[in-house]
Amino acid sequence: MLTELAQNAADAAARAGIPGAMRIWLDGTRLHVANTGAPLDQAGVQALSALRVSGKGTDGGPVVGRFGVGFTAVLSVSDEIELRSSTGSIVFSAERTRDELHAAGLDEPERGVPVLRLVWATDTAPAPGFDSEVVLALRPGVAGDELLRQLADDAPDLLLELPALTSIELADRTFTRSERPLADGLTELRVGVAPQAPLAREGEHTWWQYSTGPSARWAVPVIDGRVRPVSADVLRAPTRSDEELSLPAILIADAALQPDRRRLMPGAALEHLADGYAGFVAALPESQRLRLVPLPGFARGEVDAALREAVLRELTGNAWLPGADGRDLVPGSAVVLPGLTAELAELLLEVIPGLLGPGLSTEREAQALSAVGVHRIGLAHLAELLAGIHREPLWWGRLYAALEPLVVDSVAAEELAAIPVPLTDGRTVTGPRTVVLGHDLGGVGSGVDAHGVHWIRLVHPDAAHRLLGRLGAGSASALDVLADPALRSAIEDVDLDDPTAASELADPVLSLAAVAAAAGDLPGWLGQLPLPDADGTLRAADELLLPGAPLARVLAADSPFGTVSSALVERFGEAALRGVGVGWGFTVLRADLPTGPEQDLDDEDAWWSTLEEDPEVLLAVRDLDLVDSGAWPDALGLLAGEPATAALLSDRLGYTAWWLRRHACLGGVRLGAMRRADDRTFEGLLDVLEHPDAAALSGVVAADRVDGVEMAELLLDRLADPDRDPGPAVVARAHRLLAEATASGILDLDELSPPAAVRTLSGQLADPAEAVVLDRPWLAAAVPAELLVVGDLPSAAGLAELLDLPPASQAIRGEVLGAGRRVSAWDREPAAVLAHVALGLPLPEGTLVVHDRLTVRLSGAVRGDIDLPWWVDEDGRTHCTERGLLAGAEPAERPCPGAEPAERHAD
Structure with missing residues (x-):
């Protein structure tokens, strides 16, 4: 009413x-x-x-x-x-x-x-x-x-529906209507109430209104500057009828109603009321336009269905969707990429025509976009659209960074499996699974020039991004790139008459070497990389030295080394050049899983023969054979001064220490014939290595044992050298170590010749035809010291075989003169018990014969009767004097080989 x-x-x-x-x-x-x-x-x-x-x-x-x-x-x-x-x-x-x-x-x-x-x-x-x-x-x-x-509730709507009314005063409150023109045909309509009263709705009512012609007006509520679509309303003609609508905006139209003004006249035209609705939507802020798109749902009646269809037809046929490029698009020519960000949109503007902006690419907007026929593209389709386009690597790197937030699971990663990837050689390939990321090669401003890497599918540093790793790209350090076998083939294929091709390969290699040199040893074959020398001639890197290299001072005059171009030094730095083999000091060669003497090292075959099995990694100092013979004091200082080479000096089994022991000389003496100052094992036989870096040269001097034929020959020569004066303990030790090496199989006696003279216990040299090797303890007092060769008793047989001398037990026979006092058991003799208690030894078993004076008649290599403290006869009986019981007591602890029975015989 x-x-x-x-x-x-x-x-x-x-x-x-x-x-x-x-x-x-x-x-x-x-x-x-x-x-x-x-x-x-x-x-x-x-x-x-x-x-x-x-x-x-x-x-x-x-x-x-x-x-x-x-x-x-x-x-x-x-x-x-x-x-x-x-x-x-x-x-x-x-x-x-x-x-x-x-x-x-x-x-x-x-x-x-x-x-x-x-x-x-x-x-x-x-x-x-x-x-x-x-x-x-x-x-x-x-x-x-x-x-x-009722009127208080209806007043705001009445002022909206009836523009001729500007105020409604109701008791002590007044509803007022005001209008303010906005851009693009919008009008802001406000309805306020003053003073606030319990019967009034709270706050101020605001609508944005748009006239699409003389017959229709559209309005939508606005709160805090944002439209609030209506969920249910009725057709207003101009005031509310009973025709229910589900449109997101209020429609105030000139429509033919039945006399009761509740329903439309049958057959009344409706479609024209939607004309201009797209203009209304386009007049809204871009982020709010989709809020006025009717979402799919059941119509509330025939009138609602007809109007919804007309509105959607109006929206799908006109430009109102805000594109990423700022232009309004017709929905049918627009595409949306879910999850699009501002950065990604900027990159894809020229790639995807009709791309909608980020504000319309959320899941919240998906239903509205679908309602107006916007094409939705996924990551797989995006990868297809990117195929064949040409962009700078930096653009691709930015694209991968912008795409990363969209790759939330394995399905998304699989959809991007065909995304293009730019390589350092200028190509762009399909799919990350065939490429390699250089994880320490950096990007723009890194100083690493990997652009010419063509021997592997290396992602351009400016495009490298962790997303590619998630999509299947491999990972390689600069060292990995330089160790790739394809690079070795590329180096071998370089024409030394083509400096341009050599430079195109050297530039990326040296740039990578500047990074990789700090990470580990580079492959030795990089030394074959052709580089220009000071005269511009191409030479292998390992045939060149850096300007002022200290190695040049120790090389022989006829060494094949040249000096690398100073321009390369200025451009790439000394570390990169040294990494590929250009010399400063000595160069360390590295070979992984070598299978034989194929490294072009001096005397490599001989060293390889000393190995029991191929090493997993071969590290060796190159060019030792090019050192001037008189420059070894300085050369050893260079070797000891560099950590990489110094580490090899202590590896006695390695090539470097082996070669130095065998070939390097100080004062005309091989290093392998010298000893450390603190090693007195062969004092008097070997000279001390006198060098400022002697502590670092432990592996290049003689060992404190016999570790091969060369050491055995050296000791045999020094033992037979009349100018040497080793002490008895050194002589005995040397003999023992020689004998143990023989017994253990370290020495092959076929490779050794018996010495012309042997060193006896007295320190004198003896003719091998007269000397014997002590192998039974009781014979020690029977043989003159000038004829007795001593090592130790357990290894006496090996020493006798090595020196081609007879054991004393075979060269000398003895007969005990006199009967003596027979004791049935050692524990029956007080003096024997006292002797063993004093020595802390258990009593031996067997027969004991005690003599007041023990005389033995010797024959063979030594002849004559001689008084001895003890003796063991051929039947295994021990003969001794009471004073000799201490000596005769030892067999129980240190039995002698050859005694019968063994447990009865003394050491």
Whole structure:
């Protein structure tokens, strides 16, 4: 009812061309509704009292269209309606109409008297300041307060629907309507209420409104600058009808309604109402446009279905979607990449035509985009679109970084399996699984020039990104790149007459070597890399020295080394050049899993023959054979001063120490014939190595044992050298070590010649034809020291074989003279028990013969009768004097080989 009165007020204001104002108040049981605008006229009275049809003016427009069928709504609350107007006032009254019928003798109709048929004039004027006023005498039971509350709820919508109205005053509060033009045809409409009252809605109501023509207006609520799509509403024509809509915006349209103004006339045209809706959406901020796209769902009726279809058709056929390039796009030509970021959008603008911006690429917007037919592309399709395009490696690196957040699982990674990857050689290949990332090669500004790497599929440093590793790219350090066998083949294929090709290969190799040299030893075959020398001639890197290299001072005059180009030194630095084999000091060659003497090292075959099995890694100092013979003191200092070479000096089994022992000389003496100052094993036989770096040269001097034929030959020669004066302990030790090496198989006696003279216990040299090797302890006192060769008893047989000397037990025979006192067991002899207690030894078993004086008749190599402290005869009996019991007691602990039985014989 109040909506119809507001419509009448709006019509009056529109007719008068003034802002419409309403005032509504309750006076007891009378409801007053006053408004400004065109006052009541004769045509209006006729319309109200005749056929309930609005009167028409001569111009065909409505005279007071507000006084039509809708006005009858007042009858729902009142039987007495007074219309007060500045042009005259009238009253409609059910009671007075009933009295008139009775006075005329007519019966009252079954449906009640027609209240709006008879009109009575009145002199009451409208409230001051208003042109018209409707006064309703409320029937008993009609709550006036509830009517006011209803109007308070409806006021904001009425001011939205009826633009001719600018204010509605209700008791102590006033609803006002204001408009402000915005850009692109939008109008901001605000409805405020002052003062705030319990019956009013909270806050200020704001809409953004857009007119699509004389027949339709669209509006959407706005809160804090953001549109809030409506979820359910009705068609407003212009006020609310019963036609339910599910559109996200309010539609206020000129539509043909049935007389009750609740439903559309059958067959009424609707599609034209959607014309211009795309303009409305395009006028909104880009981030909010999709909020006004009708989402898929069930229509609320035929009218809703028709309007939804028309709106979607309008949206799909016009440009309004904000593209990533800033232009509005028609949905059918637009594509969306889910998860698109601003950085990724910038990179893909020229790659994907019609790409929508990041704000529309979230999952929240997906349903709306699908509703208008936007094509959705995935990562696999993106990889296809990227195929064949040409961009700088830095662009690709930025692209991978921007794509990384989108690769959230293995499925996404698989979709990007065919993404292009730029290589250092200028090619762009398909798919990361066939390429290698150089993880320490850096990118822009790294100083590493890997651009010419062509022997492997190396990702360009500017494009290298961890995403490629997630997509299947391998990983390689600079050292790995330089160790690739394909590089070795490339080096071997370089034409030494083509300096351009050599430079194109050398540049990336040296650039990588600058990084890899600090990470580990580079392959030795990099020394074959052709580099220009000081004269510009191409030579292998390992045939060149750095300017001022200390190695040059120790090389022989005819060495084949040249000096590398100073321009290369300035460009790549000494570390890179040294890494590929250009000399400064001595160069260490590295070979992984070598299978034989194929490293072009001096005397390599001989060293290889000393190995029991091939080494996993061969590390060796090169070019030792090029050292000048008189420069070894300085050369050893160079070797000891560099950590890489110094480490090899202590590896006695390695090639470097082996070669130095065998070939390097100080003062005309091989290093292998010298000893450390603190090693007294062969004191008197070997000279001490006198050098400032002697502590670091432990592996290049003689060992403290016999470790091969060369050491054995050296000791045999020194033992037979009359100019040497070793002490008895050194002689015995040398003999023992020689014998143990023979027994253990270290020495092959076929490779050794017996010495011309042997060193005896006395320190004198003896003719091998006269000397014997002590192999039984009791013979020690029987043989003169100048004929007795001593090592130790357990290895005496090996020493005798090595020196080609007879053991003393075979060369000498003895017969005990005199019977002596026979003791059945050692524990029966007090002196024997005392001797063993003193020595802390267990008593031996066997027969003991005690002599006051023990005389033995010797024959063989030594002849004559001799008094001895003890003796063991051929039957294994021990003969001794009481003073000799201490010597005879030892067999139990150190039995002699050859004694029968062994446990009875002494050491």
